Amino acid sequence: MRADVHQHVWTEPLLDALARRRSPPFLERSDRLCVVHSAGEHPYAIDPHTERSEKRNELLDSDRLDAAIVAPSSPIGIETLPRDSAQPLIEAHLAGVGALGERFQTWGPLVLDECQRDEVDSLLDRGCIGISLPATALTGPDALHAIAPVLERIEARDAPLFIHPGPPPSNLSWEASPTEPPWWRALTDYVAQMQTAWLTLTALWRRDHPRLVVVFAMLAGGAPLLSERLQARGGPSVALRDRRIFYDTSSYGPAAVEAMASRSGSTSSCMAPTGQSSNRRETSATRSSSRTRRTCSSHTRGAGYEPHRPATEGVRGEPRGLARALATPRQA
Numbered sequence: 001m002r003a004d005v006h007q008h009v010w011t012e013p014l015l016d017a018l019a020r021r022r023s024p025p026f027l028e029r030s031d032r033l034c035v036v037h038s039a040g041e042h043p044y045a046i047d048p049h050t051e052r053s054e055k056r057n058e059l060l061d062s063d064r065l066d067a068a069i070v071a072p073s074s075p076i077g078i079e080t081l082p083r084d085s086a087q088p089l090i091e092a093h094l095a096g097v098g099a100l101g102e103r104f105q106t107w108g109p110l111v112l113d114e115c116q117r118d119e120v121d122s123l124l125d126r127g128c129i130g131i132s133l134p135a136t137a138l139t140g141p142d143a144l145h146a147i148a149p150v151l152e153r154i155e156a157r158d159a160p161l162f163i164h165p166g167p168p169p170s171n172l173s174w175e176a177s178p179t180e181p182p183w184w185r186a187l188t189d190y191v192a193q194m195q196t197a198w199l200t201l202t203a204l205w206r207r208d209h210p211r212l213v214v215v216f217a218m219l220a221g222g223a224p225l226l227s228e229r230l231q232a233r234g235g236p237s238v239a240l241r242d243r244r245i246f247y248d249t250s251s252y253g254p255a256a257v258e259a260m261a262s263r264s265g266s267t268s269s270c271m272a273p274t275g276q277s278s279n280r281r282e283t284s285a286t287r288s289s290s291r292t293r294r295t296c297s298s299h300t301r302g303a304g305y306e307p308h309r310p311a312t313e314g315v316r317g318e319p320r321g322l323a324r325a326l327a328t329p330r331q332a
Contacts, residue, residue, distance in 0.1 A: 004060070004068040005162070006217060006248045009104070010034070010051045011096025014072075017089050024174065025076040025089075038076035040168030041185065042176045053100045060103055069162075070097045071107040074134040075190070077167035083113040094126070107132035107162045110150065117153040130159045130213075134166025135193035138200040151205070155212040163197050164217045165190040186251070194221030202238040202245070203230065215246045219256060224263045241265040 018027035025038040033045045097106040108123030198220040
């Protein structure tokens, strides 16, 4: 089975729910386009026509994919809103993905406000393939202590966890400064968030919880490349060749992929671009079989490049939670 483990889809129920809001994140409709406003980000336009089920299924066909796993775009801040504001948006997201068709599954997004471990069961039991968290939920020992019951429940359910960049710190201004380049946060805050989340899980959590299957977006900001510096600064030794930790490559190319593969090794997840796609979205395809796992991706907002195979040769690994979820889609 060949599945994209990192897609965002702006479904009609989610767009409608955002349009009813008057504070970030919210949406304005203009002719055929929708403009999303969120704290710390530049406004950006979405064409709802390209998000419809038939169009997204066509994209799966063009990318030679069997399925896609959809997560909310965590940087807009849905999961970090107060519970009474976040829950309707999450419900709209889940309903919208559910209406896309059987080839689309969803990561289960958790409301971080007073998050309880039984919410993990609720999301998995209704058909979510795993749980997604913004990286801002994993910012060090204190944050880890707060989210630990949730992580323990995810591990106990043998479900995969997807970590994605989250919203900016709450003290940032309402929207990004007009002088800030549109790529700025993706190359600064997103990277720092993912590195922090990786260090939190691998250096502070992993030793006592080795069974949790984790998929990090955007190569975890290249965090495994910091392992030598971690030890030089007195930090713990981390298992770089962890068979249950995987890295989605979203927006990185061959140079970064090969550097990561040299650190994480062939027994861990290994990533390679699959080529250019036609939609403005981040994609990452995971091919599963009983013997091998290969994680591939491309970032479609950048220039296209040819498939890069050497980094994936000989990849081995059996992440039971992710493999089982992909091989046996959950029923809502």
